[in-house]
Amino acid sequence: MNxxxxxxxxxxxxxxxxxxxxxxxxxxxxxxLSSWEAQVTANEITIGGYTFLVEFEDRRQWKRSGRAxxxxxxxxITAAMPGKIVRILVAVDDAVVAGQGIxxxxxxxxxxxxxxxxxxxxxxxxxxxxxxxxxxxxxxxxE
Amino acid sequence: xxxxxxxxxxxxxxxxxxxxxxxxxxxxxxxxSDADRAALHVRKADEAAHIGAxxxxxxxxxxxxxxxxxxxxGATAIHxxxxxxxxxxxxxxxxxDAGFTFIGPSAKSIALMGSKTEARRVAKAGGxxxxxxxxxxxxxxxxxxxxxxxxxxxxxxxxxxxxxxxxMRRVDRMEDLAAAFDAASSEALRAFGNGTVYxxxxxxxxxxxxxxxxxxxxxxxxxxxxxxxxxxxxxxKVIEESPSSFVSRMPGMRERMGEAAIRAARAAGYYNAxxxxxxxxxxxxxxxxxxxxxxxxxxxVTELVTGLDLVRLQLEIAAGERLPFTQDDIAxxxxxIECRIYAExxxxxxxxxxxxxxxxxxxxxxxxxxxxxxxxxxxxxxxYDPMLAKLIVWAGTRDQAIERMLRALGEYxxxxxxxxxxxxxxxxxxxxxxxxxLHTGYLEELLKTPIDWNPPGPPELAAIAAQIAAWKMKExxxxxxxxxxxxxxxxxxxxxxDLLR
Numbered sequence: 022m023n024x025x026x027x028x029x030x031x032x033x034x035x036x037x038x039x040x041x042x043x044x045x046x047x048x049x050x051x052x053x054l055s056s057w058e059a060q061v062t063a064n065e066i067t068i069g070g071y072t073f074l075v076e077f078e079d080r081r082q083w084k085r086s087g088r089a090x091x092x093x094x095x096x097x098i099t100a101a102m103p104g105k106i107v108r109i110l111v112a113v114d115d116a117v118v119a120g121q122g123i124x125x126x127x128x129x130x131x132x133x134x135x136x137x138x139x140x141x142x143x144x145x146x147x148x149x150x151x152x153x154x155x156x157x158x159x160x161x162x163x164e
Numbered sequence: 165x166x167x168x169x170x171x172x173x174x175x176x177x178x179x180x181x182x183x184x185x186x187x188x189x190x191x192x193x194x195x196x197s198d199a200d201r202a203a204l205h206v207r208k209a210d211e212a213a214h215i216g217a218x219x220x221x222x223x224x225x226x227x228x229x230x231x232x233x234x235x236x237x238g239a240t241a242i243h244x245x246x247x248x249x250x251x252x253x254x255x256x257x258x259x260x261d262a263g264f265t266f267i268g269p270s271a272k273s274i275a276l277m278g279s280k281t282e283a284r285r286v287a288k289a290g291g292x293x294x295x296x297x298x299x300x301x302x303x304x305x306x307x308x309x310x311x312x313x314x315x316x317x318x319x320x321x322x323x324x325x326x327x328x329x330x331x332m333r334r335v336d337r338m339e340d341l342a343a344a345f346d347a348a349s350s351e352a353l354r355a356f357g358n359g360t361v362y363x364x365x366x367x368x369x370x371x372x373x374x375x376x377x378x379x380x381x382x383x384x385x386x387x388x389x390x391x392x393x394x395x396x397x398x399x400x401k402v403i404e405e406s407p408s409s410f411v412s413r414m415p416g417m418r419e420r421m422g423e424a425a426i427r428a429a430r431a432a433g434y435y436n437a438x439x440x441x442x443x444x445x446x447x448x449x450x451x452x453x454x455x456x457x458x459x460x461x462x463x464x465v466t467e468l469v470t471g472l473d474l475v476r477l478q479l480e481i482a483a484g485e486r487l488p489f490t491q492d493d494i495a496x497x498x499x500x501i502e503c504r505i506y507a508e509x510x511x512x513x514x515x516x517x518x519x520x521x522x523x524x525x526x527x528x529x530x531x532x533x534x535x536x537x538x539x540x541x542x543x544x545x546x547x548y549d550p551m552l553a554k555l556i557v558w559a560g561t562r563d564q565a566i567e568r569m570l571r572a573l574g575e576y577x578x579x580x581x582x583x584x585x586x587x588x589x590x591x592x593x594x595x596x597x598x599x600x601x602l603h604t605g606y607l608e609e610l611l612k613t614p615i616d617w618n619p620p621g622p623p624e625l626a627a628i629a630a631q632i633a634a635w636k637m638k639e640x641x642x643x644x645x646x647x648x649x650x651x652x653x654x655x656x657x658x659x660x661x662d663l664l665r
Contacts, residue, residue, distance in 0.1 A: 026633045028626045035634045036627035046523050046579070048635075050628045057625070059632055062523050062579030066629040070574060070589075071621030073629040077637070102518060102546055129516040129550050136513060 027076040096138045098161045100154045104128030109150055111161075115143045123161055126154075137163055165483050166190055166241040166265065170234045171209070172255075173245030174224060175537035176553055177461075178205035181243050184475040186210075193237045195230060197223035199545040204537050211237050218547045224248045227255050231262050241265035241482060243475075247549065250458040251278060267482040269436045269457050276432050277455040283432075287440075287452040290431025292424040295443065295451040297364030300324075305345040311363050312341055318366040321345060323352035323359075330355040334366060367451065369603040370443040372396065373408050374456075375425035376466045378477060379435040380487045387422035388466050389496045391439075394602035395591060397514070402584075402607060403591060404462035405501045406469045409562055409600030414448040421450055422491075428452060436481050437463075437474055443604075461504065461554070464533060468500035468558040499562040501569050505536075507550040509582035511617040518544040522580030527572035531558045531565075544581060552583065562600070566592050586617050 025032060038052035048059040050068075059068045066073045108125040111117060122134040123143075141163040148160050169185055170193040171178045178194055182205065185192040194209030199218035206212045213233035216223035223229065225248055234242055242264050244250035250268065253275035259266040268274070277283045288294050296315050301324050302308050312319050312335070321344055323331030331352030333344040345361065353359030371394045379385040392408030393401040411417045425440035432455065439460050444450040463474050481487070508514045524540045536553035538544065544552065557572055559565040570592050576585055591597050594610060621629075 024637065026630055026637070028629050028633070029620060031626075033623075033626045033630040035631040036624065038628055038631060040628075040631060040635060047525075048632050050631070052624065052628060057628060059628060060523060060525065060577050060579060061632060061636070065579075066632055067577060067579075068621065068625045068628055071625055072618055073621060073626060075629065075633045101515065129518060129546055129548070131516055131550070133515050134513055135515075 024077045028073050030074070030076070095144065095162055095164045096141065097159045098123055098135055098138065098163065100126065100135075100156055100158045100160060102128050102156045104154060106148050106150055106152045106154060106160070107132055109146060109148075110134075111143050111146075113143050113146055117141060117143060117163060124148075135160065139163065166239075166479065168193060168211075168237065168239045169241045169243055169267070169479070170195065170213075170230070170237060170239035170264075171205070171243050171245060172224065172230045173243070173248055173250075174200055174203060174205055174548065175551070176205075176535045177245040177247075177459075179208055179537060180535050181245065181475050182209050184473055184479070187473075188476060188479065190479070193233065193239050195224070195233050197547070199547050202542065204539055204542065213237060218545065220248065220548065227252075227258050231258060231264070234264055235262075239264065241267055241479075243267040243478070244458065246458050246461055251456070253278060265482050267436070267478050269434050269438060273432045273434045274457045277434075277438075277457050283454055284452065286431045287428040287455075290427040292428040292431075292440070292452045293450060295364050295367060295453075298362045301360035301362050302345070305342040308341055308345050308363050309338065312338060315365045318368065320364050320366040321348040321361045322364060323348065323356060323361055331361060367443045367445050369446055369605070371408070371410060371445075371602055372401075372441065372453075372604050373411060373421065373444045373450065374439050374441040374460075375421050376460075376463070376474075377425050377429045377434070377438050377440060378474070378481070378487065379429060379438075380481050381435050381484055382486050384487045384490075385426045385429055385434070386487060386489070386491045386494060387425050388470050388472065388494055390418060390421060391460075391462055391465055392602065393462060394604050395597070395607050396604050397607050397611070401462065401504065403501065403503055403588070404465055405499065405562070405565075406465040407496050407499065410444070410448075410602070417444075417448050417450075424450070424452070428455060437478050461551075462502050464535060464554060464556045465500040465502050468533065468556060469496045469498060470494060471497070498558055498560045499565040500556060500558045501562075501565045502554050502556040503569065503573070503588045504551055504584075505553045505555060505576075505578075506584045507544050507552055507581050508584050510584055510587050510615075512582070514584065516546075516550045517582035518546045518550065519581045520544075521578060523577065524579070525575060525577040527555065527575035529572070529575075531568050532572045533557070538578075552578070563598075566598065590615065 038050040041049045043049045046061045050057045057068050064075050104126045107127050110122045117137040119139045121137045123137055124135040144162040144164040146161045168191040171181050182192045191210045193211045194206045195213050195215045196206045197218045215229040215233055242259050249255040253271040256266040257271035284294050318336045321333040331348050333348040335341050335344045348361045349359040373390050373392050375390050376388040390408050390411050391404050391406045393404045395403040428440050437459050439456040441453040442450040443453055507517045509517045520543045521538050521540055533556040538552050557568040559568045
């Protein structure tokens with residue numbers, strides 16, 4: 022039961038504001054002289070224009086997928102939604118840097134680049150140009 | 165006036181048209197695809213017709229299905245909205261042939277202005293300035309030199325068969341022109357199998373400024389001032405405003421642009437609402453770009469500064485009525501700004517972010533207008549443009565409108581999917597935007613510097629977040645320990661569902 026809460030990856034001592042749930046997912050917090058409204062959606066809490074990522078130590082709940090990639094080991098590039106592979110910008114064995122465009126995919130009538138999550142080498146490309154892909158499909162492996 | 169109008173569109177624009185129809189006592193017929201069964205425009209219309217599967221080609225672009233729906237529901241007129249079939253001359257003609265009034269210009273005007281080269285010719289014949297350039301391909305570098313000597317530098321060489329930047333060369337000096345001509349020509353030949361290039365004067369740091377025109381079927385044409393749409397990303401407008409702070413600074417420019425727009429529209433035999441787009445240079449020279457033969461996405465900013473309802477006027481014009489005012493009656497008051505809210509993630513290269521809207525807080529209050537097509541629980545479909553809503557504000561001055569927009573953006577929360585809301589805070593706080601120092605490359609430049617889209621919040625707010633998280637965790641454990649205690653509290657139930665998901 023006594024899990025540790027992390028806010029944006031840090032352990033944070035909870036405030037002792039006067040807290041009320043005003044509507045589902047919306048909290049009013051009166052801290053000292055200040056009145057704040059907080060909105061909670063899944064694993065995020067937005068207060069005063071800032072969004073905080075909430076995590077529990079055991080990571081069973083409120084886990085965020087696709088957050089920062091590991092610095093070493095394999096990282097995969099997956100399709101966030103169904104779409105079509107328009108262009109492949111790299112080849113297997115190419116060295117890539119974080120942020121480098123790997124695929125151009127078309128989804129929702131728009132073409133967008135999928136980028137390398139980190140520096141590395143293209144270990145595998147699992148699709149071809151003009152392939153249609155489903156959400157979650159692994160498109161390439163960077164290691 | 166029509167008794168029942170079918171809207172051949174979806175989302176926020178369908179709802180916006182439904183609202184005016186209701187104000188006028190006209191029954192509205194929404195159409196919807198499989199993906200849009202639960203869409204807001206279907207919920208809000210008086211009648212609704214299913215027209216096919218989710219892909220637009222099988223629904224919103226299917227002329228036969230739309231005409232069938234209009235027949236089935238006994239509509240007498242069809243409003244096309246924007247996008248989809250709105251600039252399709254064949255659709256406008258098919259409506260008329262089937263006995264429905266098309267709420268827009270004639271099929272002939274649509275066809276005329278739909279061809280870029282024809283539109284350029286019509287505009288020029290009507291006396292509207294066009295970007296100086298050769299009308300057809302150059303036969304040799306000598307032709308290019310002759311043009312550049314006349315027009316001055318910089319110039320742009322462009323492939324006649326062009327696209328995607330291939331076969332395009334910017335040239336700043338006479339001594340580079342011949343080499344650039346050869347390079348552009350051979351690149352065009354390789355890319356398109358056609359090496360013909362033409363030359364145009366390059367409009368540097370151009371602004372995108374457009375004029376709203378309105379004409380009845382009795383030959384009356386007026387303009388409703390300008391909209392500046394220079395804030396663009398990948399040729400998509402992001403923020404629009406009226407009036408343009410630049411046009412307001414240049415004596416007589418609004419009148420000159422308005423007259424040029426009316427001349428172009430008159431030359432096309434135009435009636436109903438339309439927009440003439442121009443590029444304007446830093447000296448206030450402006451050049452015809454193209455004409456949009458429909459209601460524009462950004463029409464609300466014009467509505468707010470003129471006090472007119474463009475959809476109502478479109479309906480009146482389509483019903484054969486005369487314009488209820490002349491040019492002298494049109495005055496622009498105050499300043500209006502529109503932000504286009506998209507389901508896309510600025511932190512991830514503006515990748516589309518469809519999905520379920522889990523939570524929604526919408527802005528309201530003084531001077532705020534929200535034309536939206538979403539609601540909490542709505543699943544933003546993959547099949548269409550990811551625009552969710554348009555947030556429009558009006559205030560007495562541009563500065564106040566910017567402040568008001570920032571206030572309204574602060575009230576706007578969309579949970580469950582990513583939106584481009586943070587982009588607008590960035591732009592509206594940018595000193596160059598505040599000064600009105602804009603051109604069509606402005607936003608790309610602004611986005612060149614790395615941006616932290618989610619800067620760390622102050623510790624006292626992080627502490628409140630931690631307190632709320634602890635509260636939620638306690639709720640959850642309490643609910644697990646004593647399930648009955650949670651009964652009757654929908655909050656606890658939904659909180660638990662959130663956690664178990």
